[in-house]
Amino acid sequence: MTINEFIPLAVLASSLVPGLIIFLLPDERVGVRTALNVLAAITKLILVGILASGVQSGETYGFRYEIIPGLYLAFNADALGLLFITLSALLWLFTTVYAIGYLEGSHYRSRFFGFFSLCVTATMGIAMAANLFTFFMFYEFLTLSTFPLVVHRGTQKAIKGGTVYLAYTLVSGTLFLTGIVWLHRLIGHTDFTHGGIAGILGPEFAGQLRIIFLLLICGVGVKAALVPLHGWLPLAMVAPAPVSALLHAVAVVKAGAFGIVRIVFEVYGIEFAHSLSLLMPLAIAAAVTILWGSLRALFQDDLKKRLAYSTVSQVSYIALGVALLGPVGTVGGLVHLVHQGIMKITLFFGAGNYAETLGIHKVSEMDGVGRRMPLTTGAFTIASLGMMGIPFTAGAVSKKWLTEGAGIAGMQWVVWVLWTSSLLNAAYFLPILWRSWFRKTPASWPAENIPFKRFETSWLLLLPPLITAGTVLAAGIFANTEWSPLAWAQLIAKREYLNSP
Amino acid sequence: MSDHMIWLILLPLVWGTFAFISGPGKGAWISITGLFLQFVLTVIIAAGLSKTGPLTHTVGGWGQPLGIDLALDGLSAAMLLLVHIIALPVAIYARSYFSSDSAESRYYWPVTGFLFAGINALLLSADLFNIYVTLELVGLSAVILVATGGGEKQISAALRYLFATLIGSGMYLLGIALIYGTYGTVSIASLDLLIFPGAPDIIWIAVSLMLIGLMLKTALFPFHFWLPPAHGSASSPVSALLSALVVKASFYLILRIWLGPFHSLLVSVPAVSYLPMLLGSGAILWGSYKAIRVKRIKMLIAYSTVAQLGYLFLIFFLLSSKTALQAGIMQAFAHGLAKASMFAAAGVLIKSSGQDTVAGITGTAERIPITLFSLMLAGVTLMGLPPSSGFLAKWMLIEAALEQGHWFIAVIVLSGGLLAAVYVFRLIRQAFVHTHVIPKKTLPVPRTLEWAAFSLAAMSVLLGLRGVELMNLISGFLGNQSGNQL
Numbered sequence: 012m013t014i015n016e017f018i019p020l021a022v023l024a025s026s027l028v029p030g031l032i033i034f035l036l037p038d039e040r041v042g043v044r045t046a047l048n049v050l051a052a053i054t055k056l057i058l059v060g061i062l063a064s065g066v067q068s069g070e071t072y073g074f075r076y077e078i079i080p081g082l083y084l085a086f087n088a089d090a091l092g093l094l095f096i097t098l099s100a101l102l103w104l105f106t107t108v109y110a111i112g113y114l115e116g117s118h119y120r121s122r123f124f125g126f127f128s129l130c131v132t133a134t135m136g137i138a139m140a141a142n143l144f145t146f147f148m149f150y151e152f153l154t155l156s157t158f159p160l161v162v163h164r165g166t167q168k169a170i171k172g173g174t175v176y177l178a179y180t181l182v183s184g185t186l187f188l189t190g191i192v193w194l195h196r197l198i199g200h201t202d203f204t205h206g207g208i209a210g211i212l213g214p215e216f217a218g219q220l221r222i223i224f225l226l227l228i229c230g231v232g233v234k235a236a237l238v239p240l241h242g243w244l245p246l247a248m249v250a251p252a253p254v255s256a257l258l259h260a261v262a263v264v265k266a267g268a269f270g271i272v273r274i275v276f277e278v279y280g281i282e283f284a285h286s287l288s289l290l291m292p293l294a295i296a297a298a299v300t301i302l303w304g305s306l307r308a309l310f311q312d313d314l315k316k317r318l319a320y321s322t323v324s325q326v327s328y329i330a331l332g333v334a335l336l337g338p339v340g341t342v343g344g345l346v347h348l349v350h351q352g353i354m355k356i357t358l359f360f361g362a363g364n365y366a367e368t369l370g371i372h373k374v375s376e377m378d379g380v381g382r383r384m385p386l387t388t389g390a391f392t393i394a395s396l397g398m399m400g401i402p403f404t405a406g407a408v409s410k411k412w413l414t415e416g417a418g419i420a421g422m423q424w425v426v427w428v429l430w431t432s433s434l435l436n437a438a439y440f441l442p443i444l445w446r447s448w449f450r451k452t453p454a455s456w457p458a459e460n461i462p463f464k465r466f467e468t469s470w471l472l473l474l475p476p477l478i479t480a481g482t483v484l485a486a487g488i489f490a491n492t493e494w495s496p497l498a499w500a501q502l503i504a505k506r507e508y509l510n511s512p
Numbered sequence: 513m514s515d516h517m518i519w520l521i522l523l524p525l526v527w528g529t530f531a532f533i534s535g536p537g538k539g540a541w542i543s544i545t546g547l548f549l550q551f552v553l554t555v556i557i558a559a560g561l562s563k564t565g566p567l568t569h570t571v572g573g574w575g576q577p578l579g580i581d582l583a584l585d586g587l588s589a590a591m592l593l594l595v596h597i598i599a600l601p602v603a604i605y606a607r608s609y610f611s612s613d614s615a616e617s618r619y620y621w622p623v624t625g626f627l628f629a630g631i632n633a634l635l636l637s638a639d640l641f642n643i644y645v646t647l648e649l650v651g652l653s654a655v656i657l658v659a660t661g662g663g664e665k666q667i668s669a670a671l672r673y674l675f676a677t678l679i680g681s682g683m684y685l686l687g688i689a690l691i692y693g694t695y696g697t698v699s700i701a702s703l704d705l706l707i708f709p710g711a712p713d714i715i716w717i718a719v720s721l722m723l724i725g726l727m728l729k730t731a732l733f734p735f736h737f738w739l740p741p742a743h744g745s746a747s748s749p750v751s752a753l754l755s756a757l758v759v760k761a762s763f764y765l766i767l768r769i770w771l772g773p774f775h776s777l778l779v780s781v782p783a784v785s786y787l788p789m790l791l792g793s794g795a796i797l798w799g800s801y802k803a804i805r806v807k808r809i810k811m812l813i814a815y816s817t818v819a820q821l822g823y824l825f826l827i828f829f830l831l832s833s834k835t836a837l838q839a840g841i842m843q844a845f846a847h848g849l850a851k852a853s854m855f856a857a858a859g860v861l862i863k864s865s866g867q868d869t870v871a872g873i874t875g876t877a878e879r880i881p882i883t884l885f886s887l888m889l890a891g892v893t894l895m896g897l898p899p900s901s902g903f904l905a906k907w908m909l910i911e912a913a914l915e916q917g918h919w920f921i922a923v924i925v926l927s928g929g930l931l932a933a934v935y936v937f938r939l940i941r942q943a944f945v946h947t948h949v950i951p952k953k954t955l956p957v958p959r960t961l962e963w964a965a966f967s968l969a970a971m972s973v974l975l976g977l978r979g980v981e982l983m984n985l986i987s988g989f990l991g992n993q994s995g996n997q998l
Binding site for chain 2: 034077078079080082084118119122147148151152154155159162163164165166170173174177181182184185188189192193195196
């Protein structure tokens, strides 16, 4: 086995092995568990760094192995996969630190961190999968390993949220599998290839390929929360804040959006998908999701629910970007994969801090919270402004490229959708900011658990949102430097389009 | 090499007898040693099969038509492997399970010795009459194992089981009698050359009797009435063996008959293969429905067996593609391993909480996390989710179905997976319910029990990552098979 075959496996193992060890640790072994977690996250980051610098200079990292005759478990850490891996590996570190602070002294922590590591492993597998079969294996593995996290609290509500989550994901997984086996029957393999593999089938297969596309998109669409497949997401909000962060920014929702990218570019090929007229329906579905999610977010008083609907809306920017024919729109969609992640995780960290520190769960309870928790609220503010697309934030970069891409693809209506969405974003984020900064602080908070000592809350809870808020700004301001998410997205788009047949 | 085959039959008889002589509650270690030796022999035989080709052995030098012939090919080798990778962990489990209670274990070791001798002989026999003898041996040992529970429920379940198994083997015997009357031989190899599509009607009657008798013994819907009470009320190690292995033995015979001497006859009337396919579909739906409804854990697992056996019968409709038989064998492994693990895990849960209800799982999982993990892994296999052998089985089954354009089968397979998810998560979900009420006295459980259950579940998952060797055994078998028919 060469080193280039080994590194992708090491990336998987760097969270799988610690996860399995953590399961066996008793809850009280906080020190060992924390050390393992942090060490694993850092190891993973280093490995990912090696991959990233290699891939940029044109190295290939892959591993292929036959499970049963004709069926391969295959990994390939390409530029697109690395975009997702880097995001997840980085956010895993922050979320782990945050979760250590958040869950201090609560029950079943070993179970929690064990499944948490398995989730990240699944995400890595999804990102590096080199064919649909492998993608599906890790996609379902992700479903199974997130279920225990969603039901972590064990309350009736949590169990219900988890059950709904399973119902959505398992049914869609079944449709996904149908599509994959069908495609495998037709083509003989499902390897991801620049420019797609479906194009080799003659025009008489157009009908079947359209149905397969629908099945595949339904499969990944549930996790990507495409309307009307998004029903599970607000209910899954019962999970603890680090889990919400994981679901919305690191793993689940992202895996769905990432799946859409893979399917459109490397299974069908963007040109071929266009020739089957599949892109327009996808764009419409994404646009409807963007508007519907924003509209629903307007009416949520529960902070986490508002953020959940905001995710529904924002993640579809990625699908929308993919559906725009032309590299500029693609760059916009891909870069938003990262940008949405860092912005949304900051928001969830913020929401978690309000809940843990002051017992605030509702927007209407947030009056004057900015004076009590200025740093958290500052980070929250930056991320909210990013979501609206204010200049110098990551969100502005995504919107700029998406808008230009829509113009180039000749889809003027998409520009209108993006503007409307920005307005709606402002309409549900600005009132929060107004309340927290300018309203009067109430006499007492709903439930003040952590008093103001040196910092406004525990430093483990405070540090992650500050760093991620910093990256939101950095990704906006330094967008044109060599290692920015934007530069990486441009690299991917270049490879996808130049290598198309 | 062919001598090894005899030892596979003799060894269990030897350790079974020793266990009987050494008295109640003893004999565990000699049985485990014996099973280990058998396991090694099986691996040697299976690994060498690609070089040696199918083996035959004439016991005591007495040839056809009077003597006892043994034969082994890829299909029987695969089944022997299945038997032994399950038997060994279950034996280790059983030793620990019965250690506190010698009354219940009094007959366990001797009878399992005879059971394994029967199963191995069945898998190695080369003629239909010897198979009948082994079939009776397997059936009666299984009935005795259920009855050794000693309770009123076990006795009545055992009687019902006895009734079913005797009718099943009776029908099979009648079938052979008719065949012997017509052709004057019961050797599978000789019959291969004698039976052609234009065979007399009496042969149709014979083969129908044999198949239906065996379906009754395999508990194929709607002949499954005896299975849930028997498997659900036996002690956990017994349930594991019965659900994972004993029903597979009669399934194997159906395959033998279908693919062997009667193949050309059966495929000459395509409508015949509709029957197992339809019954299999019915089994999947009805078994899953019942598993979703029942209150007791072991009944749930038993009904799940009824459903999972259904998949095995879907393949008869698709056998013209090679993938179908591979899918069937993979499913036999997946279900065997996962089901043995589930019954073993259920045994731990019941020992720990003192009750056999789904609600009783609440709050037990914190103290026995490995058992919960085994349940989850085995559940993954039963649902056919990746990575697991169950997933590979389903993948191949769907692929074979699509290849031949039988969408109906693909839909049944996929919906069966979703139904399985409903009953599996009924159990697992319960484990995550947080309770402030500390469950009443919980009993400590030996770790060996937990790890034995876990090893079975882990195998069911790991096979999903490495199935090439097993699948090659089956393609080798199919290669010989088509060679013979040309």
